[in-house]
Amino acid sequence: MSAVLGQGGLLTAPDDRAPYESDWRGLVSNPACAVALPKTAAQVSDIVRLCAEHGVAIVPQGGNTGLVAGAVPIAGPEQLILCLNHMNRVREIDTVANTIVAEAGLTLVELQNAAAEAGRFFPVSLGAEGSARIGGLISTNAGGMQVLSYGSMRAQVLGLEVVLADGRIWDGLTALPKDNTGYDLKQLFVGAEGTLGIITAACLRLYPAIAARASTLVGVASPEAALRLFQAARAAAGSGLTLCEYMEEDALALGAAHVAGGALPFVAPSYLLLEISTPDSAHAPSATLEAVLTQALEQGVATDAVIAQSERERLHFIATREAISEGERAEGGAVKHDISVPLGKTPEMVAAVHALVAQKYPDCRPNIFGHVGDGNLHINIRPPVGQTMADLAPRKEAITVDIEALAVSLGGSFSAEHGIGQFRLAGMEAHKSSVALDLMRSIKHALDPANLLNPGKTIPGA
Numbered sequence: 001m002s003a004v005l006g007q008g009g010l011l012t013a014p015d016d017r018a019p020y021e022s023d024w025r026g027l028v029s030n031p032a033c034a035v036a037l038p039k040t041a042a043q044v045s046d047i048v049r050l051c052a053e054h055g056v057a058i059v060p061q062g063g064n065t066g067l068v069a070g071a072v073p074i075a076g077p078e079q080l081i082l083c084l085n086h087m088n089r090v091r092e093i094d095t096v097a098n099t100i101v102a103e104a105g106l107t108l109v110e111l112q113n114a115a116a117e118a119g120r121f122f123p124v125s126l127g128a129e130g131s132a133r134i135g136g137l138i139s140t141n142a143g144g145m146q147v148l149s150y151g152s153m154r155a156q157v158l159g160l161e162v163v164l165a166d167g168r169i170w171d172g173l174t175a176l177p178k179d180n181t182g183y184d185l186k187q188l189f190v191g192a193e194g195t196l197g198i199i200t201a202a203c204l205r206l207y208p209a210i211a212a213r214a215s216t217l218v219g220v221a222s223p224e225a226a227l228r229l230f231q232a233a234r235a236a237a238g239s240g241l242t243l244c245e246y247m248e249e250d251a252l253a254l255g256a257a258h259v260a261g262g263a264l265p266f267v268a269p270s271y272l273l274l275e276i277s278t279p280d281s282a283h284a285p286s287a288t289l290e291a292v293l294t295q296a297l298e299q300g301v302a303t304d305a306v307i308a309q310s311e312r313e314r315l316h317f318i319a320t321r322e323a324i325s326e327g328e329r330a331e332g333g334a335v336k337h338d339i340s341v342p343l344g345k346t347p348e349m350v351a352a353v354h355a356l357v358a359q360k361y362p363d364c365r366p367n368i369f370g371h372v373g374d375g376n377l378h379i380n381i382r383p384p385v386g387q388t389m390a391d392l393a394p395r396k397e398a399i400t401v402d403i404e405a406l407a408v409s410l411g412g413s414f415s416a417e418h419g420i421g422q423f424r425l426a427g428m429e430a431h432k433s434s435v436a437l438d439l440m441r442s443i444k445h446a447l448d449p450a451n452l453l454n455p456g457k458t459i460p461g462a
Contacts, residue, residue, distance in 0.1 A: 001036065004046045011035040020061060020081045023069040025329070028422060030073040032059065032081040039086045041161060041169055041200040048198065049167035051080055057452045058082050060194035062105065062133030066140060067336060068421025070193045074456035084135050087200060093118045098206040099158060099175045104135025104199050111204075120206040121279075123150035123242075127322035135199045141191035143417030145318075148373035149242040150207070152417065153190065159203035160186045165196075165448040175203050188443065193419055194454040195462070196447045208279035214286040215243075215275040215314040216293060219268025219304040223347035226272050228301050230373055233274055233292050240285060243275035244373035245321050246346075251369040254327035255320045262320055266304045272372070273321050275314075324369055325378075333389045334367055334380035335396050337403045341412035343375045352406050353379050361399060364392070376416040379403050397426075404431065425460045437461075 002010050011017055012034045022029040033056065038044045051058050057079040061071040073079040088105040095118055102111050108129040115122040126132065126144035136142075138160070143152045150156075159174040172186050189197050220226045226246050234241050247255075248270050256262035274292075276285035289307065296302035308314035328334050341349045350368055357366050363384035370377035381399050383392040392399075404414035404427050414427040428437070437460070444451070444462045451462060 001034070001047060001050055004043055004050070005036060005038060009037045009039075009043075011037070017081070020064070020083060021072060023072045024065050025067065025333070028069040028072055030075050030079075032073050032079050035081045035083055037083055037086050041087075041163060044082065044084075044087075044163045044198055044200055045167045045169050047080070047082060048163050048165065052166060052450065052452060055450070055452070056080050057455050058198070059454055060084065060135070060139070060198045062136030062139075063107065063128065063131040064136075065128040065132045066136065066421060067338070067418045068415075068423040070140065070419055070421030070454070070457050071136065074422060077455060079455075082198065084198075084200065085133060088133075090114045091201065093120075093206075094175065095120065095206075097175050098208075099203055100206055101173060101175075101201060101203045102134050103201045104133060104138075106134045108132050108134065108137060115206050116209070118206075119209050121209050122156075122204065122206055124153055124156060127325060134202060134204075138190055138199055138202055139192060139194050140419040141417070143371065143374075143376060145245060145321075145371060146242050147371060147376070147417075148244060149239050154187070156204045157186055157190055157202055158205060160189055160199055161201040162189050162197040162199055165450070165453050169200075170197070173201060173203050188447075191419070193421065193458045195444060195458045196453065198453070210277045211279050211281040212283065212285055213275055213277040213314060214284075214289040215273070215308040215317055216289055217265065217306050217317050218272045218274060218293065218296070218302045219266055220270050220272055220301065221268070221303055223270065223350040225301050226270055226372055227344070227347055229272055229274075229292075229296050232296060232301070233276070233289075234373075236288050236292050237276045237285070240276050240278050240288070241274070241373070242277045243273065244371070245273040245369070246372035246377070247271045247273070247321065247324065247369040248367070250365065251324050251367050252320065254331060254367065255323035258327035258330055259316075259319050259323040261316065262323070265306045268303050273317055321369075324367075328367055328380060328382070332383060334382040335389075335392065335399050337379040337381075337400065337407075337414070338376070338416050338418040339379055339403065339407035339412055339414055340374070340376045340416035341407055341410045343373075345410045345412070346372055346375055346377065349377060349379075349407065349410055349412070352410075353403065356402055356406065357381065360402065361395065364399075375412070401426075401430075420458045422457060425458075428458075429460045
């Protein structure tokens with residue numbers, strides 16, 4: 001393997017491996033036999049063949065920013081971490097077809113910048129975009145803040161290059177928006193968390209550059225009011241409504257406390273962060289936004305609002321929202337949940353969570369925020385004041401069972417965008433049908449019969 005990768009391409013010393021062996025939240029840390037740092041798909045292929053020959057499992061890893069420990073080793077079998085961060089080239093940008101071919105180790109912000117330099121726009125945006133890598137984003141079908149208008153990573157993928165469990169390279173890097181020749185194989189690998197193959201490059205959609213934006217932070221009295229305001233904004237702006245984030249007061253206060261100049265402009269029970277954007281420079285989204293806000297304030301749907309007067313203010317709104325997770329971690333952490341429910345049931349879900357906590361966990365603190373425009377809420381439960389996550393540990397499993405059951409009872413999902421990894425396997429067993437699990441296991445066995453690709457993730461009992 002050292003011969004394949006060259007000098008510095010294989011890390012075996014414990015101190016060198018350690019940064020790769022723990023998840024971002026520091027909850028899981030298991031040793032790997034080594035960390036491989038390939039620079040080409042051919043090197044990945046050679047590594048996979050060697051591992052298959054010797055029966056060594058492989059844990060694909062990118063930025064390691066995931067929240068379900070899907071990119072770090074499990075306890076037990078011998079595993080190699082295959083980190084793709086050195087595969088970070090933009091291979092091609094086509095401004096006629098509006099596509100970009102990027103390697104798996106490119107960061108999201110690097111891809112966004114490459115698109116912008118070509119006069120185009122890549123819409124997926126999330127808090128970890130400076131370190132999250134394209135391969136991991138595709139492997140987890142990442143969402144983020146603009147899914148309601150552009151879709152998740154799955155919607156951006158036109159083609160993939162994938163190294164299979166036996167070392168063969170599947171070259172599916174097509175840029176064709178229409179290709180109806182048999183099974184759409186790329187979709188098998190999107191959201192599979194590296195359990196079916198190792199993504200080494202992707203052809204992704206680009207969009208016309210944004211010419212104008214209008215953003216506002218709005219106070220609302222309740223989740224019901226937030227939903228009414230979202231509906232009004234969507235009716236007025238259509239697909240131009242590209243961002244709609246919901247945050248309860250305590251959640252946004254956590255973000256404000258951990259971003260420079262983060263004082264909130266006003267206090268409200270809950271907030272919506274709305275943005276209307278357009279690629280048409282002749283259109284003024286600010287007029288649409290102002291009309292929506294005027295009506296909402298007159299009808300009592302909104303309690304207060306601040307419109308961003310500059311790009312700096314707009315980015316500050318977004319930074320404050322994105323800082324919630326980091327603020328939560330800095331303040332001691334939480335039992336995290338990433339659920340989705342049908343859009344009309346988001347108020348019911350929020351109310352049910354507060355009722356559950358009041359009844360069964362009255363000393364704990366709900367931290368609720370998320371992408372209300374697509375029904376995705378982050379329902380995090382913080383320890384009581386003065387206590388730590390270690391104090392909350394005996395109740396952690398019960399809390400998660402209760403929150404996930406609430407989401408599923410409303411016709412929702414217990415994992416909206418973070419994936420399954422190691423932490424959501426119990427939810428898979430509890431809430432996916434036996435038919436669905438059998439189908440997943442059959443696909444896994446067909447593509448990875450020796451279970452060497454990211455074992456102990458995604459599919460229980462694979």
